[in-house]
Amino acid sequence: MIKIARLFLALVLVFLYLPIIVMAAMGFNASPLYALPFDFTTHWYQELAGNGRLIEAGWNSIWLAVLTAVIATALGTLAALALWRRTFRGRSILRILLLPPIAIPWLITGTAMLVFFFWTGIGRGLHAMLIGHVALAIPYVVLVVGTGLQTLRADLEEAAMSLGSTPIHAFFRVTLPLLLPSIVGAALFAFAVSLDQFVISYFLSVPGMTTLPVEIYSAIRKGFTPEINAISTILLVASMIIILGFARFARPGGIGERS
Amino acid sequence: MSGVDVTAVAKNYGATKVLTDITQNFESGTFTSLLGPSGSGKTTLLRIIAGFVAPDEGAVRIAGADVTGVPVHARNIGMVFQSYALFPHMSVAANVGFGLGRRGIRGKAAKAQVDEALEMVRLPGFGGRYPRQLSGGQQQRVALARAIVIRPDVLLLDEPLSALDRRLRQEMQVELLRIQRESGLTTIFVTHDQEEALTLSDKVAILDRGRIVQMGRPAEVYERPRTRFAAEFLGDANFLTGKVRGSAVEIAGATIMTEDRLPAEGATVTLAVRPEKIAIRPAETARSGAVENSLPATVSSVIYTGTALTYMLRSGDLHLKVFAQNSDGSPLAAGSAVVLSWSARHSVMVEG
Amino acid sequence: MPPEASAAGLPATRRRMPSWLATAALLLPSYAWLTLAVLLPLAAMFAFSFLHATPLGNKPVVWTLEQYRAFYDQPYLLGVAWASLSIGLWTTGICAVVGFAAALALVRATAGRARETLLILVLLPFWTNGLVRVFSWTMVIREGGFLDVFVRWFWPSAPSLGFLYTTPAIVLGLVHGYLPYMVLTCYIALLSVDEAVIEAAQSLGARWWTVLFKILVPLAAPGLVTGAILIFVPVIGAFMEPRILGGRVGVTMGTVIEDQFTQAFNWPLGSALAFTMLAVVLAVFATFSGVLRRSATT
Numbered sequence: 001m002i003k004i005a006r007l008f009l010a011l012v013l014v015f016l017y018l019p020i021i022v023m024a025a026m027g028f029n030a031s032p033l034y035a036l037p038f039d040f041t042t043h044w045y046q047e048l049a050g051n052g053r054l055i056e057a058g059w060n061s062i063w064l065a066v067l068t069a070v071i072a073t074a075l076g077t078l079a080a081l082a083l084w085r086r087t088f089r090g091r092s093i094l095r096i097l098l099l100p101p102i103a104i105p106w107l108i109t110g111t112a113m114l115v116f117f118f119w120t121g122i123g124r125g126l127h128a129m130l131i132g133h134v135a136l137a138i139p140y141v142v143l144v145v146g147t148g149l150q151t152l153r154a155d156l157e158e159a160a161m162s163l164g165s166t167p168i169h170a171f172f173r174v175t176l177p178l179l180l181p182s183i184v185g186a187a188l189f190a191f192a193v194s195l196d197q198f199v200i201s202y203f204l205s206v207p208g209m210t211t212l213p214v215e216i217y218s219a220i221r222k223g224f225t226p227e228i229n230a231i232s233t234i235l236l237v238a239s240m241i242i243i244l245g246f247a248r249f250a251r252p253g254g255i256g257e258r259s
Numbered sequence: 260m261s262g263v264d265v266t267a268v269a270k271n272y273g274a275t276k277v278l279t280d281i282t283q284n285f286e287s288g289t290f291t292s293l294l295g296p297s298g299s300g301k302t303t304l305l306r307i308i309a310g311f312v313a314p315d316e317g318a319v320r321i322a323g324a325d326v327t328g329v330p331v332h333a334r335n336i337g338m339v340f341q342s343y344a345l346f347p348h349m350s351v352a353a354n355v356g357f358g359l360g361r362r363g364i365r366g367k368a369a370k371a372q373v374d375e376a377l378e379m380v381r382l383p384g385f386g387g388r389y390p391r392q393l394s395g396g397q398q399q400r401v402a403l404a405r406a407i408v409i410r411p412d413v414l415l416l417d418e419p420l421s422a423l424d425r426r427l428r429q430e431m432q433v434e435l436l437r438i439q440r441e442s443g444l445t446t447i448f449v450t451h452d453q454e455e456a457l458t459l460s461d462k463v464a465i466l467d468r469g470r471i472v473q474m475g476r477p478a479e480v481y482e483r484p485r486t487r488f489a490a491e492f493l494g495d496a497n498f499l500t501g502k503v504r505g506s507a508v509e510i511a512g513a514t515i516m517t518e519d520r521l522p523a524e525g526a527t528v529t530l531a532v533r534p535e536k537i538a539i540r541p542a543e544t545a546r547s548g549a550v551e552n553s554l555p556a557t558v559s560s561v562i563y564t565g566t567a568l569t570y571m572l573r574s575g576d577l578h579l580k581v582f583a584q585n586s587d588g589s590p591l592a593a594g595s596a597v598v599l600s601w602s603a604r605h606s607v608m609v610e611g
Numbered sequence: 612m613p614p615e616a617s618a619a620g621l622p623a624t625r626r627r628m629p630s631w632l633a634t635a636a637l638l639l640p641s642y643a644w645l646t647l648a649v650l651l652p653l654a655a656m657f658a659f660s661f662l663h664a665t666p667l668g669n670k671p672v673v674w675t676l677e678q679y680r681a682f683y684d685q686p687y688l689l690g691v692a693w694a695s696l697s698i699g700l701w702t703t704g705i706c707a708v709v710g711f712a713a714a715l716a717l718v719r720a721t722a723g724r725a726r727e728t729l730l731i732l733v734l735l736p737f738w739t740n741g742l743v744r745v746f747s748w749t750m751v752i753r754e755g756g757f758l759d760v761f762v763r764w765f766w767p768s769a770p771s772l773g774f775l776y777t778t779p780a781i782v783l784g785l786v787h788g789y790l791p792y793m794v795l796t797c798y799i800a801l802l803s804v805d806e807a808v809i810e811a812a813q814s815l816g817a818r819w820w821t822v823l824f825k826i827l828v829p830l831a832a833p834g835l836v837t838g839a840i841l842i843f844v845p846v847i848g849a850f851m852e853p854r855i856l857g858g859r860v861g862v863t864m865g866t867v868i869e870d871q872f873t874q875a876f877n878w879p880l881g882s883a884l885a886f887t888m889l890a891v892v893l894a895v896f897a898t899f900s901g902v903l904r905r906s907a908t909t
Contacts, residue, residue: 001819005720009729012713012794016736016787022757023747034750036760075641082637086630094638101649104892105848107865108656108885109649111872115659115882116652135648138641158311159344161331163409164361169332173357177348196740198851203872213742220746220855229750232743243738247731 020236027229034226044226054231057215060126061195061235064211068133068194073187075134076141077179083142084149098139106199109136114203125209132200137190144189148182185249192242195235262287262445263308263413268317270303277303279469281317285413285462290439290446291474292456295466296492301449302417304466308447309415310334322412332361337406337444339419343398345390351377351401352386358409376408377401379438396427403435407442414439416448420455432458453493457481465489486610490531497537497579499530499606508606511575516551517606529609535582536605539570542596551603554579558595572597660882678883688867688884695864698778699847702785703839709786710793710838715827717794718801730798737791745784745855752780752856776858784856785846793838800834801827836899844892864888 030039048054082088083095101109110132117128152175160170198213205214212235219228263285270278278300285291293301306312308319310331318327326334337358345354352373359369377383380400390398399419406414420428420435436459439446450456456463457477464474467488473480484490487498501510503526508515510530517530542555556574568590570581581599591597663673682688713733721729736744751757754773762769774780804827812822828835850865857863864884871881 002720005716009713009716009720012709012790013729013732016733016790018757019747019751019787020736020739020744023743023750026750034756075644078637079641082634086634086637088631088634094642097642097645097650100653101645103844103896104653104889105845105865107848107850107868108889109652111868111881111885112652112656113648114872115878116655119655119659131644131648135645138645142641153342153344155340155342155344156346158331159338159340159346159405160357161311162309162336162338162415163358163405164332164335165357166330166332169361174346178346192738196738198740198742202851213740216746217742217851220742220749228746232740232746236739236743239739240735243735244731246738 023229024233024236027226027233029226032225044230047225047227048230051227054212054215054227057210057212058231060210061212064126064129064133065191065194067130068137069187069191071130072134072137072141072190073183076138076186076190077145077183079138080142080145080149084146085154098142101136102139106136110200110203113200117204124204124206128204129201129211132204133194133197136197136200137193140189140193141186144186145179145182148179148185152178181249185246188242188246188249192239192246195242196239262289262322263447264318264320265304265308266318266320268304268307268314268319270300270307270312270314276469278307278314281469281471283464283471283474285445285447287445288443289461290436290448290459291462291464292448292450292460293464293466294450294453294456294493296451298468299466300469301451301466305415305417305447305449308413309336309338335409335412336415337409337411337413338415339399339402339406339417341418341421343390343402343419343422345398345401345405347390349389350386351382351388351390351393354390354401355386355405355408358405362409372408373404376404379407379441380404380434395423396431399423399431400434403438407438407444411444414442414444414446416446418449418451420450421452428455435459457493463493465492467492483607484531484609487529487531488611490607490609495534495580495582496531497534498609499532499577500527501530502527511577513554513574515554515606516603517608518604519606519608521608529611530606531609532601532606534569534580537579537581537599537601539572539581539583539591539597539599541591542598551601552606553598553600556597556599558591558593558597560593561590563590570597572599574599656882657886659879660886662879665876665878678879679887681880681883682887691862691867692864694778694862695847698781698785698849698853698863699843701782702789702846703843705782705786706790706793706842707835707839710790711797711828711831711835713790713794714797714801714831714834717798718804730794733794734791736787737789741788742851742855744787745852748780748784748787748856749775752783775856776860778857778860780856781853781861781863784852785849788852789842789846792841793835796834796838796841797831798834800831800837804830840895840899844895847891848888 025038026034027044028038028040028042029036030041030043083091113128113132114124117123117131122128122131156174156178157167157170160174161167165173196213197211198217201211201214202217205211210218212231216228216232216235265281265283265285268278268281269276281304293304295301303312307314308321310326310329314327318325320326321334321336346357349357352370355373355376356369359365359372364372373386374383377385380403382397382400382404385393385397385401390401393401402419416435420431423431432455448456448459460477462474463477463480464471465480465488466472467486473485473489480489481493484493484496487496490496490498499508499510499515501508501515503509503521503524504514505524506516506521508517508521508528508530515530521528554574554577556572556577556579558570559573560571562569562571563585566585568583568585570583570591572579572581579599660678661674661676663675663677664670666672677684682692717726717729717733749756752773753775754771756773756775759769759771759773762772808830809822809826812826817825847863848865849863850869853861853863853866855861868881868884868888871877871884875881
């Protein structure tokens with residue numbers, strides 16, 4: 001029984017990883033038509049280095065992710081402190097209001113942003129994407145930091161205050177250092193959410209102001225070479241590393257349990 | 260001079276009255292236990308004295324100064340929390356030195372005081388360790404050292420021993436008492452463990468539904484409980500309810516004597532008798548007239564615990580409980596006819 | 612005597628900010644941002660769904676309910692909705708069976724570090740780019756792709772098994788994308804099942820299938836339902852997976868809505884369709900909110 005179960009788990013992992021591995025391998029195959037047998041080359045990665053369009057989209061993605069992580073982490077941490085450390089009327093409603101960006105299909109959120117930003121004159125482009133990405137990332141940050149706050153006992157702050165700390169001193173000396181892993185985890189998470197975000201970016205992009213996933217999508221739709229495999233592999237590996245970093249800081253089950 | 264005064268303090272959470280009109284002086288240098296079941300308001304009272312909770316009414320004075328509007332951090336209190344609340348990211352020395360730092364004492368002077376405090380709680384040389392490397396009892400001592408090193412005006416203990424197992428708890432009770440005596444700190448200790456309260460305290464305050472129903476020396480409160488609740492919560496008690504007849508109380512046909520001043524003829528009163536104050540003898544060997552009160556009864560069951568015996572008895576409609584020493588190794592069997600006897604001064608009149 | 616004097620050497624008391632003000636200051640930035648970027652846009656889109664045409668240039672604004680009649684006026688949309696629904700149901704169903712089994716295998720057949728590593732390995736793809744993963748499948752299931760090469764290794768003259776640009780291809784890609792959700796929610800639910808309950812059932816004579824269907828599945832039901840919602844909701848809004856894996860057959864509500872915004876430029880119709888979909892989503896949430904709430908507290 002246990003052997004069958006483990007075999008099944010192995011098959012699930014093969015299912016999850018096989019296409020990714022095949023895709024990555026094809027980025028090292030010489031044939032532009034993905035023909036086999038396999039003929040190892042780094043040609044497509046070199047091509048990539050000279051592809052200004054993809055490189056620029058890549059930098060856009062990175063900058064967007066960095067800014068999203070910084071802004072969403074700052075804002076979301078403050079909100080988490082209020083939502084998990086203070087009692088006030090309407091707290092549960094505010095917690096529920098965090099859900100729409102996570103729970104409503106991105107297609108709806110994205111098109112709604114498109115309509116609203118166009119209508120109000122905010123327009124489309126990287127600034128619009130930043131507004132959208134931060135809004136998507138804030139709920140995740142609040143939940144990750146909130147989970148951290150929940151496991152952090154409130155009596156530590158009280159202990160500091162009983163020893164003469166002002167609330168602000170207690171926050172910086174006790175709460176913040178202990179919360180830091182969650183905050184770093186949340187920042188990495190926000191970074192990954194932004195880096196991998198496609199739907200919102202797709203609706204808010206304008207030619208010349210796109211992100212990597214949007215460029216990859218248009219390449220897939222309009223015909224592509226293994227260069228796309230190369231850039232996709234890089235993107236995939238990057239987000240895996242970031243998420244593994246997140247998992248180190250915050251427990252993997254944490255988000256699912258609380259959301 | 261120092262000491263804590265609580266004057267007419269009240270606290271409500273919505274419609275729930277947590278504390279009602281508490282006025283109490285906690286004398287300088289004494290160890291006072293706040294004893295009560297959960298929900299009696301004892302922890303709220305402690306947190307009002309600490310400053311974590313603002314009272315709706317009334318005032319708190321610590322060491323003579325009114326601190327009612329003063330935030331926690333400016334009150335100069337020492338507090339030990341139920342879960343110790345040691346800072347997990349700081350070493351033991353940093354934990355103990357935290358309060359000193361807030362008082363501007365740093366460097367060598369602080370180190371000397373930290374070492375002294377760790378010495379006092381018998382953890383010398385533990386300064387470099389981290390809380391997670393310590394056992395529960397050791398964490399407890401560090402929490403205590405951290406609270407006393409700042410020489411607070413009052414030491415507040417919020418059920419600090421409840422997380423320890425029984426043996427360690429008894430050991431820590433002795434330690435706590437020694438440290439309190441050595442430091443001479445005014446100490447307020449919240450507990451729901453009556454034995455702990457009796458062992459440790461100079462004074463015991465019994466709380467019931469937001470009021471202090473009785474406060475006094477442990478023996479005083481135990482021997483002369485003022486209310487039915489106090490008698491029941493602190494120790495065990497048999498309650499006998501009857502009507503005043505002359506200078507005694509008539510209960511289920513028997514006449515029970517008490518030394519307490521009784522109300523007018525015919526009034527209904529309740530007497531509390533501690534189970535260990537009652538002597539139990541087989542009916543045939545009982546001498547009459549030797550003690551003031553005697554009551555025939557039948558043993559309904561015996562609980563054998565080795566050193567002691569607990570008899571559950573019936574006398575007419577009354578159900579009684581008696582603790583006896585297991586002195587001759589042959590407990591009375593269920594169904595035996597017995598005579599219970601006790602002295603008049605052990606019939607204590609209680610309210611309610 | 613001023614209060615500060617009671618505590619020698621302690622920092623002086625300053626006037627504190629009122630509590631509600633501090634709370635508001637902490638909350639305002641996040642919620643203002645969410646309002647600007649999510650709530651107001653949704654409201655604006657709701658308003659747009661009642662317009663006759665996209666308000667461009669000097670065209671007059673005409674309010675109408677006609678967009679919500681789309682399913683009546685354009686019956687082919689019913690077919691599209693049915694296609695979306697069946698893709699959603701197939702995906703959710705396959706994810707439920709495979710995900711529950713995988714979670715069960717994780718909980719009952721692994722332990723300690725190995726289990727932790729396996730869980731991370733299962734969840735990891737979920738947080739990588741969905742687009743790239745969908746693209747990966749085209750490498751495998753197209754004609755002459757990896758699947759064909761693999762099969763022809765054993766049977767050189769095999770016909771092509773490639774099924775790119777079919778509905779099963781879309782379902783496959785979506786299952787790949789959302790399976791980790793189901794594994795996670797079922798894993799959490801199964802983790803809380805007491806070993807003693809299973810042993811009790813066995814002691815009463817239950818065989819493995821009785822234990823599975825009478826004990827494990829009912830006890831893990833909150834996890835299954837949560838997972839199903841978390842999968843069904845985004846799947847019926849999917850448009851990128853049907854486009855890439857479905858080709859010409861990949862017409863779903865998601866792609867139709869996308870078209871209104873990017874090709875047809877009929878924003879009012881797109882908005883109305885999006886809000887119809889949102890109504891379905893909310894109905895799903897409302898129906899199962901009790902289960903969701905219960906599983907959120909465990």
